[in-house]
Amino acid sequence: MNSKLRIRVWNEGVHEANNEPSHIGGMYPDGIHGAIAAGLRSHLPDAEVTTAVLATDHEHGLAEEVLADTDVLLWWGHIAHAEVSDAVVERVHRHVLGGMGLIVLHSGHFSKIFTKLLGTSCSLAWRNDGERELVWTVKPSHPIAEGVDSPIVIPEQEMYGELFDIPDPDDLIFISSFAGGEVFRSGVTFTRGKGRIFYFSPGDQEYPVYHHPQVQRVLANGAKWAAQPGLDRSIPGVSNPAREWFAE
Amino acid sequence: MNSKLRIRVWNEGVHEANNEPSHIGGMYPDGIHGAIAAGLRSHLPDAEVTTAVLATDHEHGLAEEVLADTDVLLWWGHIAHAEVSDAVVERVHRHVLGGMGLIVLHSGHFSKIFTKLLGTSCSLAWRNDGERELVWTVKPSHPIAEGVDSPIVIPEQEMYGELFDIPDPDDLIFISSFAGGEVFRSGVTFTRGKGRIFYFSPGDQEYPVYHHPQVQRVLANGAKWAAQPGLDRSIPGVSNPAREWFAE
Amino acid sequence: MNSKLRIRVWNEGVHEANNEPSHIGGMYPDGIHGAIAAGLRSHLPDAEVTTAVLATDHEHGLAEEVLADTDVLLWWGHIAHAEVSDAVVERVHRHVLGGMGLIVLHSGHFSKIFTKLLGTSCSLAWRNDGERELVWTVKPSHPIAEGVDSPIVIPEQEMYGELFDIPDPDDLIFISSFAGGEVFRSGVTFTRGKGRIFYFSPGDQEYPVYHHPQVQRVLANGAKWAAQPGLDRSIPGVSNPAREWFAE
Amino acid sequence: MNSKLRIRVWNEGVHEANNEPSHIGGMYPDGIHGAIAAGLRSHLPDAEVTTAVLATDHEHGLAEEVLADTDVLLWWGHIAHAEVSDAVVERVHRHVLGGMGLIVLHSGHFSKIFTKLLGTSCSLAWRNDGERELVWTVKPSHPIAEGVDSPIVIPEQEMYGELFDIPDPDDLIFISSFAGGEVFRSGVTFTRGKGRIFYFSPGDQEYPVYHHPQVQRVLANGAKWAAQPGLDRSIPGVSNPAREWFAE
Numbered sequence: 001m002n003s004k005l006r007i008r009v010w011n012e013g014v015h016e017a018n019n020e021p022s023h024i025g026g027m028y029p030d031g032i033h034g035a036i037a038a039g040l041r042s043h044l045p046d047a048e049v050t051t052a053v054l055a056t057d058h059e060h061g062l063a064e065e066v067l068a069d070t071d072v073l074l075w076w077g078h079i080a081h082a083e084v085s086d087a088v089v090e091r092v093h094r095h096v097l098g099g100m101g102l103i104v105l106h107s108g109h110f111s112k113i114f115t116k117l118l119g120t121s122c123s124l125a126w127r128n129d130g131e132r133e134l135v136w137t138v139k140p141s142h143p144i145a146e147g148v149d150s151p152i153v154i155p156e157q158e159m160y161g162e163l164f165d166i167p168d169p170d171d172l173i174f175i176s177s178f179a180g181g182e183v184f185r186s187g188v189t190f191t192r193g194k195g196r197i198f199y200f201s202p203g204d205q206e207y208p209v210y211h212h213p214q215v216q217r218v219l220a221n222g223a224k225w226a227a228q229p230g231l232d233r234s235i236p237g238v239s240n241p242a243r244e245w246f247a248e
Numbered sequence: 249m250n251s252k253l254r255i256r257v258w259n260e261g262v263h264e265a266n267n268e269p270s271h272i273g274g275m276y277p278d279g280i281h282g283a284i285a286a287g288l289r290s291h292l293p294d295a296e297v298t299t300a301v302l303a304t305d306h307e308h309g310l311a312e313e314v315l316a317d318t319d320v321l322l323w324w325g326h327i328a329h330a331e332v333s334d335a336v337v338e339r340v341h342r343h344v345l346g347g348m349g350l351i352v353l354h355s356g357h358f359s360k361i362f363t364k365l366l367g368t369s370c371s372l373a374w375r376n377d378g379e380r381e382l383v384w385t386v387k388p389s390h391p392i393a394e395g396v397d398s399p400i401v402i403p404e405q406e407m408y409g410e411l412f413d414i415p416d417p418d419d420l421i422f423i424s425s426f427a428g429g430e431v432f433r434s435g436v437t438f439t440r441g442k443g444r445i446f447y448f449s450p451g452d453q454e455y456p457v458y459h460h461p462q463v464q465r466v467l468a469n470g471a472k473w474a475a476q477p478g479l480d481r482s483i484p485g486v487s488n489p490a491r492e493w494f495a496e
Numbered sequence: 497m498n499s500k501l502r503i504r505v506w507n508e509g510v511h512e513a514n515n516e517p518s519h520i521g522g523m524y525p526d527g528i529h530g531a532i533a534a535g536l537r538s539h540l541p542d543a544e545v546t547t548a549v550l551a552t553d554h555e556h557g558l559a560e561e562v563l564a565d566t567d568v569l570l571w572w573g574h575i576a577h578a579e580v581s582d583a584v585v586e587r588v589h590r591h592v593l594g595g596m597g598l599i600v601l602h603s604g605h606f607s608k609i610f611t612k613l614l615g616t617s618c619s620l621a622w623r624n625d626g627e628r629e630l631v632w633t634v635k636p637s638h639p640i641a642e643g644v645d646s647p648i649v650i651p652e653q654e655m656y657g658e659l660f661d662i663p664d665p666d667d668l669i670f671i672s673s674f675a676g677g678e679v680f681r682s683g684v685t686f687t688r689g690k691g692r693i694f695y696f697s698p699g700d701q702e703y704p705v706y707h708h709p710q711v712q713r714v715l716a717n718g719a720k721w722a723a724q725p726g727l728d729r730s731i732p733g734v735s736n737p738a739r740e741w742f743a744e
Numbered sequence: 745m746n747s748k749l750r751i752r753v754w755n756e757g758v759h760e761a762n763n764e765p766s767h768i769g770g771m772y773p774d775g776i777h778g779a780i781a782a783g784l785r786s787h788l789p790d791a792e793v794t795t796a797v798l799a800t801d802h803e804h805g806l807a808e809e810v811l812a813d814t815d816v817l818l819w820w821g822h823i824a825h826a827e828v829s830d831a832v833v834e835r836v837h838r839h840v841l842g843g844m845g846l847i848v849l850h851s852g853h854f855s856k857i858f859t860k861l862l863g864t865s866c867s868l869a870w871r872n873d874g875e876r877e878l879v880w881t882v883k884p885s886h887p888i889a890e891g892v893d894s895p896i897v898i899p900e901q902e903m904y905g906e907l908f909d910i911p912d913p914d915d916l917i918f919i920s921s922f923a924g925g926e927v928f929r930s931g932v933t934f935t936r937g938k939g940r941i942f943y944f945s946p947g948d949q950e951y952p953v954y955h956h957p958q959v960q961r962v963l964a965n966g967a968k969w970a971a972q973p974g975l976d977r978s979i980p981g982v983s984n985p986a987r988e989w990f991a992e
Contacts, residue, residue, distance in 0.1 A: 097617060097661070099885070119613040120688050121593055123734045134429050134990065136410045140980070141843070141938045141972070150411070151429075151990050162384045162423065163398065165593070165689055165732035170664055171914075175410070175433075177425040180739040181382050181399075185423075192616050193661055194885045228885070236661035236884070238619045243676045246878065246895050345865055345909070347637070367861040368936050369841060371982045382742065388732070389595070389690045389724070399742050413841070413937055413980035416914055419666075428987045440864050441909055442637045476637070484636070484909035486867045491924045494630065494647050630925050632906045646907070647925075658880045658919065659894070671906065671929075673921040677878050677895075681919075 005047040007040055007223050008070045009033045010062065012080040013053030015205040027208050032076050036105075039216030040223060047223070054080055062088050071227040072101035074219070077111045078205065089113050097193025098233040101226025103219065106203035109164075114199070117192050118166055124184070125161035128206065131179035133157040135186055135202060135214075139173045144187065144198065144221045152214040158204045160184045166199075174218075176201065187218070189225075193236055198222040253295040255288055255471050256318045257281045258310065260328040261301030263453040275456050280324050284353075287464030288471060295471070302328055310336050319475040320349035322467070325359045326453065337361050345441025346481040349474025351467065354451040357412075362447070365440050366414055372432070373409035376454065379427035381405040383434055383450060383462075387421045392435065392446065392469045400462040406452045408432045414447075422466075424449065435466065437473075441484055444474040501543040503536055503719050504566045505529045506558065508576040509549030511701040523704050528572050532601075535712030536719060543719070550576055558584050567723040568597035570715070573607045574701065585609050593689025594729040597722025599715065602699035605660075610695070613688050614662055620680070621657035624702065627675035629653040631682055631698060631710075635669045640683065640694065640717045648710040654700045656680045662695075670714075672697065683714065685721075689732055694718040749791040751784055751967050752814045753777045754806065756824040757797030759949040771952050776820050780849075783960030784967060791967070798824055806832050815971040816845035818963070821855045822949065833857050841937025842977040845970025847963065850947040853908075858943070861936050862910055868928070869905035872950065875923035877901040879930055879946060879958075883917045888931065888942065888965045896958040902948045904928045910943075918962075920945065931962065933969075937980055942966040 011033035015024055028035050033051040040049045052061025059066075067073070073092065077084070089112040096102050096117060104114045109122045137150035161182030167190070174187030186201040200218060203209045210216070259281035263272055276283050281299040288297045300309025307314075315321070321340065325332070337360040344350050344365060352362045357370045385398035409430030415438070422435030434449040448466060451457045458464070507529035511520055524531050529547040536545045548557025555562075563569070569588065573580070585608040592598050592613060600610045605618045633646035657678030663686070670683030682697040696714060699705045706712070755777035759768055772779050777795040784793045796805025803810075811817070817836065821828070833856040840846050840861060848858045853866045881894035905926030911934070918931030930945040944962060947953045954960070 117615040119615045121731055121733070123732050125735045125737055127736060127739065129739065132429075134431075136431050138410050138412070138433065139416070139935065140411060141935050141940055146972075146974075153990055161737075162386050163388060163732050164386070167663065167686065167688060168387070168419075168666055171416075172420065175423060175431045177429050177431045179429075181380075181425050181427075181742070183382075183384050183423045183425045183431055185386065190663065191883065191885050192663060196885055228890075230890075235617055236619050236659050237617070239621045240623060241621055241657075243623070243625065246677070246897055365863040367863045369979055369981070371980050373983045373985055375984060375987070377987065387687065389687050389692055394724075394726075401742055409985075411980050415911065415934065415936060418912055429990070438911065439635065439637050440911060444637055476642075478642075483865055484867050484907050485865070487869045488871060489869055489905075491871065491873065494649055494925070628925075630927075632927050634906050634908070634929065635912070636907060658882050659884060660882070664883070664915075667912075668916065671919060671927045673925050673927045675925075677876075677921050677923075679878075679880050679919045679921045679927050681882065 005044060005223065005227050005229060006069055006071045007047050007049045007074070008066070009037045009049065009051045009074045011053050011076040012078065013055060014080045015078065021206055024205055032205065032210060035210040036074060036219065039210060040220055043216060043220030044223065054083060060084060060088055062092060064091060067091060067095045067100060068233065070100060071229050072103060072223045074103040074105060075108045075111060075113065076105045078107035081111050084112055089116060093117065094235060095233065096195035096197065097235040099194040099228050099231040100233065101223070101228065102195060102197045103222050103226060104197065104199045106201055109199065117197060118190065120167060121165045124164045125182065127159040127180065129159065129180070130156040131159050133176050133178055133202060135174050135176045137173065138175055139171055142171055142173045143225045144173050144218060146221055148217055149214050154202055154209060154212060156207050157202065157209065158206065160201050194231065196226040198226055253292060253471065253475050253477060254317055254319045255295050255297045255322070256314070257285045257297065257299045257322045259299070259301050259324040260326065261303060262328045263326065269454055272453055280453065280458060283458040284322060284467065287458060288468055291464060291468030292471065302331060308332060308336055310340060312339060315339060315343045315348060316481065318348060319477050320351060320471045322351045322353060323356045323359060323361065324353045326355035329359050332360055337364060341365065342483060343481065344443035344445065345483040347442040347476050347479040348481065349471070349476065350443060350445045351470050351474060352445065352447045354449055357447065365445060366438065368415060369413045372412045373430065375407040375428065377407065377428070378404040379407050381424050381426055381450060383422050383424045385421065386423055387419055390419055390421045391473045392421050392466060394469055396465055397462050402450055402457060402460060404455050405450065405457065406454065408449050442479065446470040446474055501540060501719065501723050501725060502565055502567045503543050503545045503570070504562070505533045505545065505547045505570045507549050507572040508574065509551060510576045511574065517702055520701055528701065528706060531706040532570060532715065535706060536716055539712060539716030540719065550579060556580060556584055558588060560587060563587060563591045563596060564729065566596060567725050568599060568719045570599040570601060571604045571607060571609065572601045574603035577607050580608055585612060589613065590731060591729065592691035592693065593731045595690040595724050595727040596729065597719065597724065598691060598693045599718050599722060600693065600695045602697055605695065613693060614686065616663060617661045620660045621678060623655040623676065625655065625676070626652040627655050629672050629674055629698060631670050631672045633669065634671055635667055638667055638669045639721045640669050640714060642717055644713055645710050650698055650705055650708060652703050653698065653705065654702065656697050690727065692722040694722055749788060749967065749971050749973060750813055750815045751791050751793045751818070752810070753781045753793065753795045753818045755795070755797050755820040756822065757799060758824045759822065765950055768949055776949065776954060779954040780818060780963060783954060784964055787960060787964030788967065798827060804828060804832055806836060808835060811835060811839045811844060812977065814844060815973050816847060816967045818847040818849060819852045819855060819857065820849045822851035825855050828856055833860060837861065838979060839977065840939035840941065841979045843938040843972050843975040844977065845967070845972065846939060846941045847966050847970060848941065848943045850945055853943065861941060862934065864911060865909045868908045869926065871903040871924065873903065873924070874900040875903050877920050877922055877946060879918050879920045881917065882919055883915055886915055886917045887969045888917050888962060890965055892961055893958050898946055898953060898956060900951050901946065901953065902950065904945050938975065940970040942970055
């Protein structure tokens, strides 16, 4: 077993390729994934942090051998969810059930992998009006909340509001409010199979959220929490044991 | 078994007795308990709704025979928590574990019965600044959310904010935001023993919150949900069964 | 709104059609669905209980207009999961997210609809050895446990054992043990969208489990709990509200 | 911050002092606490593991300065719960809410500290008949389940059975079955305040359970999971913040 945490940051990378919005290149010169990866590297200097985008060669950069060597996958997508191949989604799903950590970011709530894992519509209310978001910790004992300010103040953000159509999470860690009055369960965890999943909503292609030190800390905490580096990567399976199979 | 739902609204009644704030008499001429009871009666016309206050004869109006005939108890307290006798708290606790429903309101978060049932400090942040509260539904399938607007708009309210030091609730139904930006888990359920508990934070001695039709609806839904009228009122107990005691 | 609870019992009906096992016709002369429906009718005399099987005309008996008139759907399937059309599964999924209750029975753990709603493999351990199953109540305050013996003693059953690969349920109501020593979370609830889901494992084509009075009671309790007859049948959707849309 | 994990194993120590049962001295020559501590030391060689018993000088060995230097406290008690002073229980309660980990073992389910933290009766069914206990993992992704066999086979044990009157746990990790057919939620976690709590039922003064390598592994995993060594030890408190207190 490699003792380094192996983290892969995946971004569709379409906003960057299209230069849309036009300030994205100045804000995220290495792409959204680049900014996320830089934050992870600064908090987790011993981790191996790699990146990939939709256009990356060989299965969007999510081939079998890549996932087998990944402890935690971060997922950012927005306008190209439909372009992610179903085969790749099946593969990621299988690895999550087998124990790979998954962190789904912001507009990734509508990604194929997130809705497949959760079974609901994952719909929400939204408004892009540059509102202040406050991210409040409601479960301070959770490892993902360790050392995180409450609230995190994000000066300008897209509003994501309830009803967020997700199953009851295992843990509700963060709740956000927006200047317009809406609230959102912005940091939630789920377990599916042997895999740990963290959804964190702050982050958008319009605002420099991934440069925020507190947001970077949350993502680093999330990666540490979601990783199970020593785990055998296998989906829980059907068995047909004989009576007393467990007896010595 | 009496087929009518038997609901008892308990209020310390000290703000009313002291005429503090001075507008409380005009706002709640029958006391906070009277307003709550009126709302319950209008939504649940078949229920028997009674009231009591701290000064009520015989054990604050919470004697053994009263609790034995109560399906759901609502609890409002604020400045007189310490005056509730420990014996009464023990008795209410025993009835809740035995299956009596309990609805704890607003500043009742610091009541002896609530902190005893939850085991935490139940502390929170607060600010009395007449801020608008928005109560958002996050679990629309829960019986307590049935027919409730999302958000409920309460024009002026005391702010209650996180961190609300409670155990993870069984169900999180409502989250509030306040004009100042704070958020609060304002509608949560717990199970303790065989009893169902609902905490709902809107409501204060300064503001006419209990006259709000949507708040009245929530409390009526809560009473229906918490009641188990046919249940044998007994605390889960220790047993020392023989092997195969369940065999025919 | 029709005031009667409208319950539909769906069974693939293939074991019965194939007379496999050969004693199924004697044990369940009206099919597994017939026995389930009879139990529901006896406990819920005011409900409208209908049945359908895979071979029923028009979309396996699960056409749009049928589901629109169904408050709770019970689902029994085993060897023909793959024959249920994907279009029907999508439709049932949509109705569950919109608020239709769903009760999944026994080998239905591998049905397309259950795995799609839960997002996991739903695999388990099994052994068909006619073992005694004991079904223990662990959440007595839940409506589905009302009036149910603990344990329910089922003299002969197929063993279903952990690891049952499901997400953490909203509520864990029943845990079973088997003569061979395995345990199983045999009664669990989930919420997906606005819909309430109950999975109950006792029941098999080999054993007369659906004639057991206590099992019938559990299913009747489950149907009452899962039904939301007054609810607007719509999936939670995306919205893009203006600021202050909720203000009067 | 001391970088070593500081673990304190507390045992009432009365069975050992009374030589009751008479084989306890041979089975646990260093006391139950000694066997637990030895297991922890072997799995966590870098930890500082200390022990104390009821008769230990100065506040049962649980004085303020001791708890302030303890990351995780393990608690074994049975026949002397009432002899633990209320002041010590208040102090432990305060430290748990402030972030000290707590692992409650076996008959500690009736300890003052456990019932105070949980708010329920914590009653259960029991039978001392030397039955085989099987401990099944139902949440394999939880850190406490890491590397643990499923089932753990304990040849002879006291039976603990449902109904275990506890609040719904945050996580249900282990379910046990017994030869007689009963089941028990034998490994459960709770959060209270900032503190993490793990209850694990295997273990008794009659049987050598704490020498079982798998049980030792569970306790070591539990200690690692419950510890928050860098956390400021303070109970969540009431605050009365001004508007916009969080703004830069």
